[in-house]
Amino acid sequence: MKRILTSWLAMKSYELMERTLKVYIYKDGNKPIFHQPILKGLYAAEGWFMKLMEENKQFVVKDPAKAHLFYMPFSARMLEFSLYVRNSHNRTNLRRFLKDYTDNISAKYRYFNRTGGADHFLVACHDWAPYETRHHMEYCIKALCNSDVTQGFKIGRDVALPETYVRSVKNPQRDLGGKPPQERHILAFYAGNMHGYLRQILLKHWKDKDPDMKIFGPMPHGVASKMSYIQHMKSSKYCICPKGYEVNSPRVVEAIFYECVPVIISDNFVPPFFEVLDWDAFSLILAEKDIPNLKNILVSVPEEKYVKLQLGIRRVQKHFLWHTKPLKYDLFHMTLHSIWYNRVFQINVRR
Template identity: 25%
Template structure:
């Protein structure tokens, strides 16, 4: 796919500007490819490779005048896999189990629908937050952080800076006051209901025990819980950031690690 004059070249080549807002929720798809090409994990000796990347872009296909539809995209991908399986020995050596591709959003998950071996064997890096998505196999596929394009130095606003939650300290105080009232109302309503374990502060038993014997937990907290989530988010944010030149522990390295733990495959032939 080195022929840049091919009408389908842009499907395989890196996006010229993955931070373009029009990329939308397909940003991670392009960011991964760009980071991979600039990482030290690419080899010019395929016999030494642990994995083989299939660089087609679902987003590029969605915007290609000759494709666009889900059916056309899955047809194109099936023909592409057929081509590499007849031209190169590496696909057949593992049945495609050491090959992977990247896709985001629902259209991407349909890409492998018309090639059974690709669907069942190849590793799918997909923007999915659920193990129960159709065509997602939890034992082999990898969830890719779905990130919208934005400036990397954008500061996360703390909860008290978000108009949606708190306009000022007065409103913060009023909300805490109303939550105290709500907690008291719940206590008054359910304190004598034996089907509930109701307590203020820490329970007399370990949390794990409570989770095991409960159907759900109602945690009536206010501003301090928004603030704790914000602090935790600041701590893990680096794992969801993409960089053109990969940085340790960023989204690319976290994804590459998930690939690495799936490397225990022995090829059938060499």
């Protein structure tokens, strides 16, 4: 069987994490911003990690002196929901709130100051998280859905968090899977809101232009439209994943979930787990300028290569799934490993 992780170093790092890693979780902070995970919808990734980390008995320690890493368990989504003044276009108070929190734990405990926060980490899926955590959490390891190198995301320190749209809290794997390659008769599919400039370009070139390219705007609301969206993904060879307002899109993980080869179109986007997974083995990553030539690129992929890409999705799918009780190599463990891996990397670089 092919190795799950791509490098010997990554394999050893994962094994070392499982044997030795200890995490201290700060109890400071009140609900709903702290310690209240959102487990459904677009921002579910930060909530599921928070829930599973706070419930964990393998890695979590009560004595901070025994910890290798320190988790600051806030929800960027609840920060926005609780404090943002609608239509104000001013997020300064959100940033100040997290600065006050950071100042509090650095004054109350001795652990933050000894490394400048380099052994502390946060997990945030909201688009605004890079801004909210800038400066006062600058040296912390940031697991972010908005993994944009032009907005301060540091490769080798920060972690690209998969953006996962969870539809069922009780069964986050509901509807998992899709049709086999020979039964996928739609070449390419996209449907979604017109967030950002890139999706406008995509629709300009491909909406209603080619029967093989099922490129839509928003689908009608309702249960039937949700099933239609899912069935399109399950029946398509390629699922187009253009960026929205920011570089990230939940469609990348949705495509993997429904075994549709993701076509990622987002300059400056850092793919999740790129340090241990070979994205070329299960996705296509295109430049934004390639949109006018999109169909030619897709039809030029040999059938043999497409079948390998689809098989690659089924091999890596386990890394992008949440479980109510975490399993080895699942999304919880892979996210925690990336945080651990980058911390070990930082220490080795300094040496």
